[in-house]
Amino acid sequence: MGGKFIRATGLLLGAIAGVACVLLTATPAAAHNSLTSSDPKDGVSLDRAPARVTLSFLARLDPRATKITLVGPDNVSAASAEPTFSGSKVTVGFRPGPAGLYTVGYELPSSDGHPIKGRIRFTLTVGTTPSAAPTPSTPPTTAAPTPSPSTAGPDLTSVAGTDTDDQGGSARWPWAVGAAVLLLAALTAALLLRRRSQST
Numbered sequence: 001m002g003g004k005f006i007r008a009t010g011l012l013l014g015a016i017a018g019v020a021c022v023l024l025t026a027t028p029a030a031a032h033n034s035l036t037s038s039d040p041k042d043g044v045s046l047d048r049a050p051a052r053v054t055l056s057f058l059a060r061l062d063p064r065a066t067k068i069t070l071v072g073p074d075n076v077s078a079a080s081a082e083p084t085f086s087g088s089k090v091t092v093g094f095r096p097g098p099a100g101l102y103t104v105g106y107e108l109p110s111s112d113g114h115p116i117k118g119r120i121r122f123t124l125t126v127g128t129t130p131s132a133a134p135t136p137s138t139p140p141t142t143a144a145p146t147p148s149p150s151t152a153g154p155d156l157t158s159v160a161g162t163d164t165d166d167q168g169g170s171a172r173w174p175w176a177v178g179a180a181v182l183l184l185a186a187l188t189a190a191l192l193l194r195r196r197s198q199s200t
Contacts, residue, residue: 033059033110035118036088042120049096049124053104057088067107068092073100099127 039054040046053070063085070079070092080093090106105119 033057033108033116035106038104038120040122043122045123045125047125049128050094052091052093054089054091055104055106055120060088061085061090061108065109066090069105070094070102072097072102074098078102096124096128099124
């Protein structure tokens with residue numbers, strides 16, 4: 001009877017330890033959605049403007065909570081349309097301007113409440129030619145004021161191509177408490193089994 005009690009207790013404790021380990025290791029992946037790739041790639045130089053920019057992430061994106069910005073070297077928006085989402089990917093049309101550095105910024109939530117921010121950069125070595133001047137019959141028009149940097153989109157100050165989500169320990173403690181409760185329940189069950197075996 002004692003051998004059966006020891007084997008049953010060992011199996012119960014092993015199962016609880018396995019469940020606790022899975023829960024603790026799965027928490028960071030569920031809490032952190034990170035950038036996995038981009039097209040164009042971060043840091044690349046292009047002599048031909050792409051038609052669109054695509055960002056791929058680890059998990060599915062929420063279109064209502066995900067922000068994407070695309071600006072050129074003059075800090076003016078280079079997006080030709082609103083971003084479109086497909087699962088873990090987001091695509092935005094590209095409207096090329098002068099040659100120079102273009103920056104794609106992203107901001108999205110995570111399940112632990114910390115926003116994930118980042119950006120990628122690529123260089124366009126050949127810019128587009130300016131529009132032709134109006135014909136003499138067309139009355140001159142007043143040039144539109146250059147948008148200030150504050151209107152070009154949010155200033156995403158994270159390191160290029162990386163996430164700046166602060167993965168604190170706050171997301172782990174509920175799982176640690178749950179594992180402790182499971183362990184306490186296992187010990188209580190073991191004591192009850194031992195008392196029953198002694199009484200028989």
